[in-house]
Amino acid sequence: MGSLQLNSIRKAFGSHEVLKGIDLEVEDGEFVIFVGPSGCGKSTLLRVIAGLEDASSGSVRIDGREVSVTPPAKRGIAMVFQSYALYPHLSVKDNMGLGLKQAGTEKAEIDARVAKASSMLSLDPYLARRPAELSGGQRQRVAIGRAIVREPKLFLFDEPLSNLDAALRVQTRLEIAGLHRRLKATMIYVTHDQVEAMTLADKIVVLNAGAIEQVGSPMDLYNRPANLFVAGFIGSPQMNFIPAERLGQSGAQGGTKTIGIRPEHISLSRESGEWKGKVIHVEHLGADTIVYLETETTGLLTVRLFGEHAHAPDDVVFATPDNASIHRFDADGKAIV
Amino acid sequence: MSKARFSPTRSAFVHLALIAYTLVALFPVFLTIVNSFKNRNAIFREPMSLPTPSNFSLIGYETVLSQGNFLGYFQNSFIVTVASIALVLLFGAMAAFALSEYRFRGNTLMGLYLALGIMIPIRLGTVAILQGMVASGLVNTLTGLILVYTAQGLPLAVFILSEFMRTVSDDLKNAGRIDGLSEYAIFFRLVLPLVRPAMATVAVFTMIPIWNDLWFPLILAPGESTKTVTLGAQMFIGQFVINWNAVLSALSLAILPVLVLYVIFSRQLIRGITSGAVK
Numbered sequence: 001m002g003s004l005q006l007n008s009i010r011k012a013f014g015s016h017e018v019l020k021g022i023d024l025e026v027e028d029g030e031f032v033i034f035v036g037p038s039g040c041g042k043s044t045l046l047r048v049i050a051g052l053e054d055a056s057s058g059s060v061r062i063d064g065r066e067v068s069v070t071p072p073a074k075r076g077i078a079m080v081f082q083s084y085a086l087y088p089h090l091s092v093k094d095n096m097g098l099g100l101k102q103a104g105t106e107k108a109e110i111d112a113r114v115a116k117a118s119s120m121l122s123l124d125p126y127l128a129r130r131p132a133e134l135s136g137g138q139r140q141r142v143a144i145g146r147a148i149v150r151e152p153k154l155f156l157f158d159e160p161l162s163n164l165d166a167a168l169r170v171q172t173r174l175e176i177a178g179l180h181r182r183l184k185a186t187m188i189y190v191t192h193d194q195v196e197a198m199t200l201a202d203k204i205v206v207l208n209a210g211a212i213e214q215v216g217s218p219m220d221l222y223n224r225p226a227n228l229f230v231a232g233f234i235g236s237p238q239m240n241f242i243p244a245e246r247l248g249q250s251g252a253q254g255g256t257k258t259i260g261i262r263p264e265h266i267s268l269s270r271e272s273g274e275w276k277g278k279v280i281h282v283e284h285l286g287a288d289t290i291v292y293l294e295t296e297t298t299g300l301l302t303v304r305l306f307g308e309h310a311h312a313p314d315d316v317v318f319a320t321p322d323n324a325s326i327h328r329f330d331a332d333g334k335a336i337v
Numbered sequence: 338m339s340k341a342r343f344s345p346t347r348s349a350f351v352h353l354a355l356i357a358y359t360l361v362a363l364f365p366v367f368l369t370i371v372n373s374f375k376n377r378n379a380i381f382r383e384p385m386s387l388p389t390p391s392n393f394s395l396i397g398y399e400t401v402l403s404q405g406n407f408l409g410y411f412q413n414s415f416i417v418t419v420a421s422i423a424l425v426l427l428f429g430a431m432a433a434f435a436l437s438e439y440r441f442r443g444n445t446l447m448g449l450y451l452a453l454g455i456m457i458p459i460r461l462g463t464v465a466i467l468q469g470m471v472a473s474g475l476v477n478t479l480t481g482l483i484l485v486y487t488a489q490g491l492p493l494a495v496f497i498l499s500e501f502m503r504t505v506s507d508d509l510k511n512a513g514r515i516d517g518l519s520e521y522a523i524f525f526r527l528v529l530p531l532v533r534p535a536m537a538t539v540a541v542f543t544m545i546p547i548w549n550d551l552w553f554p555l556i557l558a559p560g561e562s563t564k565t566v567t568l569g570a571q572m573f574i575g576q577f578v579i580n581w582n583a584v585l586s587a588l589s590l591a592i593l594p595v596l597v598l599y600v601i602f603s604r605q606l607i608r609g610i611t612s613g614a615v616k
Contacts, residue, residue: 047511050511050515051514052511052514052515071514072511072514072515073514073515073516073517073518074517077515078515079511079512079515081508081511081512082508083506083508083509084508085506085508085509085511085512086509086512087509087512087513087527088530088531089526089530098516098518099515099516099517102516102517102518103517146512146516158508
């Protein structure tokens with residue numbers, strides 16, 4: 001279906017550089033997610049791929065064809081927007097068919113493709129309705145249907161779930177994952193929600209301040225973050241960072257400046273352990289218990305325990321890190337392997 | 338807070354103020370219409386009273402309809418007003434779309450330049466306009482009037498419409514671009530329907546000064562064939578004698594077409610005023 005190559009894409013608004021040279025390769029059929037804090041340039045990058053913004057320099061190739069000067073409609077892409085962006089004056093059916101109609105497709109063909117997409121998304125009962133008569137979840141399904149109907153080389157999703165409520169978000173996430181399996185299409189998805197990124201992606205691209213921090217599979221990023229930013233961004237609750245000098249001889253080896261340890265890789269004991277500390281706050285989530293400690297050596301520490309635990313504020317406990325899961329970072333914040 | 342909002346005293350005061358304003362606004366219209374149905378003596382003796390069987394008279398209307406070419410004047414006013422509104426809306430909306438949608442050098446400056454006309458009355462340029470019209474042979478034509486009124490209406494139209502167009506979602510326009518709609522199709526088929534309430538607002542604000550204008554018809558098109566209603570009514574106002582029956586009747590008649598246009602736009606206008614509040 002479609003592959004994508006980005007070659008040193010730069011984008012500046014006036015003197016403010018939003019994208020600082022992005023190189024990226026997306027294989028045919030991959031589900032790639034751009035994730036990063038707001039303002040990191042992920043949406044701008046998506047718009048450059050779509051052709052809605054021109055890059056200041058660099059090239060975009062879809063399926064090996066240079067498309068930097070091709071208008072969006074001719075790039076073989078379809079896009080799903082955060083605000084759905086349905087045409088308010090058209091019925092669901094016409095919303096889905098408009099792109100094909102503009103491209104001069106025969107009516108029978110349009111009808112067939114719309115019917116196929118609408119049955120895939122269970123939109124059949126709503127085909128004659130206007131967008132205003134649909135719920136949020138249905139609107140987003142129409143928007144996805146509008147993308148499917150075009151049979152694009154590349155699906156682009158711009159934070160498609162952020163306007164939906166929590167329950168609907170999970171359901172739509174499943175639908176999108178199912179859709180990717182069925183269509184085997186290349187999808188590029190922008191989100192600031194790392195849960196969406198971890199659950200949907202084949203490949204995650206972590207962006208920060210207009211540059212790529214790391215590209216990899218979800219488990220790669222979780223187990224082997226390339227730098228402090230990725231380590232802190234992926235995983236919830238956030239990884240604990242401890243200045244190496246606080247840990248004495250075990251910490252400072254090999255130019256290590258910062259030690260990172262995920263909350264789930266620390267065990268707690270009431271009798272003995274490496275770091276002695278006092279419980280500050282406990283969050284009971286049922287499946288997990290999150291304990292916040294203040295220890296003498298490390299300062300504030302977040303610990304995630306599986307199952308229910310009866311810790312209470314002011315308890316004295318000992319924390320012990322799982323030495324195999326410790327991440328070390330040098331003075332530049334790069335991981336030391 | 339919500340208690341205060343629905344308090345009856347508060348709402349009574351609000352309605353009192355609104356009713357008072359309505360009375361003040363309608364009084365001259367009422368006076369004009371009432372007196373147009375009375376004979377000359379009654380107009381002067383009891384200007385405030387309603388027409389009675391003894392002083393009822395249609396003499397004003399008879400004069401208006403028999404003297405001069407009032408139907409023609411109405412037609413001229415109507416053509417000028419409708420054509421000007423159409424041009425103001427079309428060009429105003431296009432300029433507003435360009436200003437709000439595209440990033441280009443001098444965008445802000447261009448917006449300010451186009452809005453400048455709101456603050457500078459077009460009548461300051463009357464002499465130059467007249468010279469231009471004479472030079473281009475547009476004196477005593479409706480085209481001349483239409484051009485001047487289009488220029489007069491554009492600044493406000495561009496200003497109001499560009500503000501409204503900024504509120505149309507970018508995603509929607511981008512979805513149109515991805516679906517292969519041209520910029521013109523995006524403008525006419527996606528954006529214009531969404532700013533219809535604002536267009537109605539602009540239409541009403543543009544229409545009334547044009548319909549009521551005396552200045553430019555008097556200067557640019559005083560000829561018999563291009564006279565507008567307001568100018569036509571002037572022929573009953575002499576230096577020494579004023580035919581009040583005819584003047585009042587002509588003005589009463591002149592209210593009608595503009596009222597019809599207003600009713601057409603008002604449904605949209607009300608939606609425009611409340612669109613922010615209800616949604």
